[in-house]
Amino acid sequence: MPITIRPIALNDAEAFHAALDSVARERRFLRLTEAPAIERTYDFIASNIATGNPQFVALDGNMLVGWCDICQSGEAGSEHCGSLGMGLLASHRGRGLGANLLAATLDAARGRFHRVELDVYASNIAAIALYEKAGFVHEGRRRAALHRDGRHEDIVMMGLLFS
Numbered sequence: 001m002p003i004t005i006r007p008i009a010l011n012d013a014e015a016f017h018a019a020l021d022s023v024a025r026e027r028r029f030l031r032l033t034e035a036p037a038i039e040r041t042y043d044f045i046a047s048n049i050a051t052g053n054p055q056f057v058a059l060d061g062n063m064l065v066g067w068c069d070i071c072q073s074g075e076a077g078s079e080h081c082g083s084l085g086m087g088l089l090a091s092h093r094g095r096g097l098g099a100n101l102l103a104a105t106l107d108a109a110r111g112r113f114h115r116v117e118l119d120v121y122a123s124n125i126a127a128i129a130l131y132e133k134a135g136f137v138h139e140g141r142r143r144a145a146l147h148r149d150g151r152h153e154d155i156v157m158m159g160l161l162f163s
C-alpha cells in the first residue's frame with residue numbers, strides 16, 4: 001500500500017488514539033502506558049489544529065500507522081519552544097518512515113518555533129539515532145528518572161535549534 005504523510009485532521013482521532021494506545025501499551029518507549037480518553041484525544045488534535053502546532057500522521061493505505069507532533073510550551077518565556085512526540089506501529093518501524101515523518105513535521109515547525117526539544121529513554125537506541133540524524137543534540141541526562149516494570153531508566157534530553 002502507498003504510504004502518505006499529511007497533517008492530522010479531526011476525523012483521524014479514533015485511528016490516532018488506537019495507534020497511540022498500541023505504542024503506549026508496549027511500555028518501552030512512551031511515558032503513557034495507554035492512550036488517554038478519546039475525548040482528550042479529540043481536544044488535543046483540535047487544539048493543535050487551532051493553534052498551528054504541527055501534527056502529522058503516516059498512513060499505509062487508509063490505515064494510520066504513525067504520528068509526530070510538536071506542541072508549543074505553555075511556560076511564559078518559552079513560547080518559542082516546541083516539545084516533540086512521535087511513534088509508529090511496531091509493524092511499520094525500521095523502513096525509513098520515522099525519518100520521513102519527522103522531517104515533514106520539523107519542516108512545518110520551522111518559522112513557528114526556534115527550538116524543538118524532546119525526552120527519550122536511554123534504551124531507545126533507534127529513536128536516539130533518528131533524532132541525532134535530524135540534527136538534535138544531547139543536552140542532558142536525568143539518571144534513573146523512570147521506574148517501570150521493576151527497573152530504572154535514564155531519560156535523555158535532546159534539542160534542536162532552527163537557525
Ligand SMILES: CC(C)(COP(=O)(O)OP(=O)(O)OC[C@H]1O[C@@H](n2cnc3c(N)ncnc32)[C@H](O)[C@@H]1OP(=O)(O)O)[C@@H](O)C(=O)NCCC(=O)NCCS
Nearest residue numbers: 029086087088093094095096097098099120126127129130
Ligand atoms: C523511533 C521511531 C519513530 C523511528 O522510526 P523508524 O521508521 O523505525 O526509523 P527509520 O527507519 O526512519 O530510521 C531512521 C534512522 O533511525 C535509526 N534507526 C532506526 N531503527 C534503528 C534500530 N533498530 N537500531 C538503531 N538505529 C535505528 C537509524 O539511524 C536510521 O537511519 P538509517 O536507516 O539511515 O541508518 C520508531 O522506531 C518508533 O515508533 N518506535 C517506537 C515509539 C518511539 O520510540 N517513539 C519515540 C519516543 S521518544
